[in-house]
Amino acid sequence: MSNDRVTLTDKQRRAQRSRSIALAVALAAFVVIVYVGTWAKLGANILSRPM
Amino acid sequence: MSGPLEPVARTSPKTKLLPENDKNELMPLIEKNASLDTSIGLSEANASDYIALLKPRVMSLVVFTGFVGLMAAPGQINPVLAAIAILCIAVGAGASGALNMWYDADIDAIMKRTAKRPIPAGRISREEVLTFGLLLSVFSVVTLGLFVNLLSAFLLAFTIFFYAVVYTMWLKRSTPQNIVIGGAAGAFPPMIGWVAVTNSISMESIVLFMIIFLWTPPHFWALSLFMSDDYEKAKIPMMPNVMGEASTKFQIFLYTLLVAPVAVLPWVMGFAGPVYGVFSIAMGAAFLGYAWSVWRSPVGEAMMRPAKKMFAFSIFYLFSLYAVLLGEILVRKALLVAGA
Known part of the structure; x- marks a missing residue:
């Protein structure tokens, strides 16, 4: 196995970090939206789980 | 890992709708921009490039x-x-903007106004943009359907489809009526907002739709009058390039003649108050004044000042109409709360 490795340039590293942060924020926002939206949509019925 | 790392093309431009000789001219142009990174295809795109794909200025009006x-x-x-x-x-709306940039990367590279967009500038590949656009489309429609109602989700899906497929893939490159019919995509958002509350399409929501639908041709044709060289280069059949400047100016006036009275309908129908009524009449008269000066301006004039003024006013016209409508609604709601 050879030692070919990818070395990121500074610009690529900064860009990757920027994309990673944006993706993390978007995912966290989506989780919050689903959580809060579920409460708003179902209200008290969220506890009603007929079997 | 063994063996040399192969360069990965950052874009694969689409030129199928253009004649063969134009493809030959375009390919090197995009490839030149697209191959900034030849080592392995590692992206240098920032989060801001992905935000640019969503056409934030268009998105703000849609919101x-x-x-x-x-x-x-x-x-x-x-x-x-x-x-x-x-x-x-x-x-x-952002997703449909991204899908538009994915499909139009070849002509975006030619036009001055769009040449710095992420794909023609070589910062993001077309495949990534397609995936990004489709993913956001699915997420936005499914989320709207699950949390609000199915009719609004259907309308949003239809809007994305209409903008990305009907307008971008079909109308834009094939008819000078492209933005007349395609304008429907930009007109749906107030209707979707309305349906999100009522779960039904009523006459009022159709009027809100019609205001933007009829406003789009004079707005875009005013722009295309002073950007006609760009559209000509990209071979987009905009009205001035196909029917000529005089005909376009006349049609701008005709559509303004239609949108001005339609914009008064919210007051006539009773879902807007007298302030909106008076304001929409005054703004309609001013819009007609601008359209008149465009129509009467000499053909072939290089500066196109009347068209530029009309384009700027058209944005203010639509924004201010909706702002006054919103202001009146908020005051009415506040008075209701205060009275209750």
Whole structure:
């Protein structure tokens, strides 16, 4: 196995970090939206789980 | 890992709608920009490049008109669900913008106004943009359907489809009526906002739709008058390039003649008050004045000042109409709360 490795340039590293942060924020926002939206949509019925 | 790392092309431009000799001219242009990184295809795109794919300026108008539609609708909606509805409309609009940039990368590279967009500038590949656009489309529509209602989700899906497929893939390169019919995509957001509250399409929501639908031709044709060289280069059949300047100016006047009275209808139908009524009449008269000066301006004039003025005013016209409508609604709601 050879030692070919990818070395990121500074610009690529900064860009990757920027994309990673944006993706993390978007995912966290989506989780919050689903959580809060579920409460708003179902209200008290969220506890009603007929079997 | 063994063996040399192969360069990965950052874009694969689409030129199928252009004649063969034009493809030959375009390919090197895009390839030149697209191969900035030849080592392995590692992206140098920032988060801001992905935001640029969403056409934030268009998105802001979409969000605003969608919000006005939502506020103008009779009935109640949970504020959290209202916020989710607006967010979904915004993301859906952004997704259709990204799909538009994915398909139009070849002509974007030619036009001055669009040459710095992420794909023609070589910062993001077309495949990534397609995936990004489709993913956001699905997420926005499904979220709207799950949390608000199915009719608004269907309308949002239809809007994305209409903009990305009917307008971008079909009309834009084939007919000078492209933005007349395609304008429907930009007109749907207030209707989606309305439907998010009422779960039905009423005459009022159709009027909100019609205001933007009829406003789009004079707005875009005013732009295309002073950008006709760009459209000509990209071989997009905009009205001035196909029918000529004089015909375009006349049609701008005709559509302005249509949109001015339609914009008064919210007052006539009773879902806007007298302030909006007076304001829409005054703004309609001013819009007609600008259209008149465009129509009467000499053909072939290089500066195109009347068209530039009309284009700038058209943005203010639509924004201010919806802002006054929103202001009146908010005052009415505040008075109701104070009286209760």
